[in-house]
Amino acid sequence: MAKETPLLPVEDAREMALFFVVGALCFLAALATLSAKSTYGAARSWTAEVEGELTVSLPDADRRGAEEARQLIEATEGVREARLLSKQEIDALLEPNFGSRGLPESLPLPQLIAVTAEPDTQFMGPTLERRLTEAGYAHAVDEHADWAGDVRRMLAIARLVALTAVALLASTAVAVIAFATHAALLARRDIVDVLHLAGARDRYIAGLFERRFWLLGLRAGAVGALLALGAAAAMIFGVHSSGARSGLLPVLSLDIVDLLILVLTPVIAGLAARIAARVTVIRSLKSVM
Structure with a gap:
């Protein structure tokens, strides 16, 4: 066919x-x-990672004062964890901008506290600012949710x-x-x-x-x-x-x-x-x- x-x-x-x-x-x-x-x-x-994350900067505090501020923050209702960053951790954060050598030792760096709030906690930034102000700390609170x-x-x-x-x-x-x-x-x-x-x-x-x-x-x-x-x-x-x-x-x-x-x-x-x-x-x- x-x-x-x-x-x-x-x-x-x-x-x-x-x-x-x-x-x-x-x-x-x-x-x-x-x-x-x-x-x-x-x-x-x-x-999702940065939700509920905050960073507290203490420019005038020494290591001992920063530890007391950390304890104050950790005792705040709604805070899951507050951790004082070491000098090595701060240098690691600055490395992308300033290289592996970091900043000169003569340049004072603020003490940094990494704060993790409980899920669904609202107005944590203003709450921490109020508590630190009442305790007499010079501070700056950076709420990562703003960046999110x-x-x-x-x-x-x-x-x-x-x-x-x-x-x-x-x-x-x-x-x-x-x-x-x-x-x-x-x-x-x-x-x-x-x-x-x-x-x-x-x-x-x-x-x-x-x-x-x-x-x-x-x-x-x-x-x-x-x-x-x-x-x-x-x-x-x-x-x-x-x-x-x-x-x-x-x-x-x-x-x-x-x-x-x-x-x-x-x-x-x-x-x-x-x-x-x-x-x-x-x-x-x-x-x-």
């Missing part, structure tokens, strides 16, 4: 450019989504920017596919006319293009997802091999959610290509009827 000849050519050199564009857009969209998810996770982890609020605001903006970027990339892919579908329809106008004469309906003709671009979207999306997986793996390897501290920088981990994003990328690309092809063909055929 002779093999059935497809109505549309199996290979089309003009679709290779479309394959490249859709694959690149899928790569960028998947990488942007992974980065946004990782940034959100890193910021949430950091803000700034991080949360920046996180919301970063998440909005990332989602906007993903939406723009997806819209660009759909527009490119719609344009390519329309061009393919015009290039095969003779085949479409013959099908119309043979009694084929618009839905049948649209289905031919649907399947064509559905498979193209799946393949291009799969290539883009694999490239995003490779880029994420390279970044993970680079961070782990250097041993550098990441701080608030996003650290890709390729957990279940990350892998789900990569798996869904070609499916979404295929569906977007299929819908774009169907809508474009139906509208084009109706406009010439």
Whole structure:
């Protein structure tokens, strides 16, 4: 039995450019989504660590006076722990800015007390300020939650920017596919006319293009997802091999959610290509009827 000849050519050199564009857009969209998810996770982890943390600075106190202030703070209701930092710990905090040598010995440093409040304790900063003032200590209370609020605001903006970027990339892919579908329809106008004469309906003709671009979207999306997986793996390897501290920088981990994003990328690309092809063909055929 002779093999059935497809109505549309199996290979089309003009679709290779479309394959490249859709694959690149899928790569960028998947990488942007992974980065946004990782940034959100890193910021949430950091803000969870600093919630309820305070630092009390005593510029005029000696070691003995700082210890008495520490005991006063630890006795305050709502305080879980108060720890007086040693000279070595203070030097470690200053090392990123002043190097391993630290500050000169002649330069006086304030005594620092790291305070951890009980969960859901409110107004701990003003409470400690009032108690230290009543005890006659010159002090400065830095509540880390203030910094966490700034991080949360920046996180919301970063998440909005990332989602906007993903939406723009997806819209660009759909527009490119719609344009390519329309061009393919015009290039095969003779085949479409013959099908119309043979009694084929618009839905049948649209289905031919649907399947064509559905498979193209799946393949291009799969290539883009694999490239995003490779880029994420390279970044993970680079961070782990250097041993550098990441701080608030996003650290890709390729957990279940990350892998789900990569798996869904070609499916979404295929569906977007299929819908774009169907809508474009139906509208084009109706406009010439």
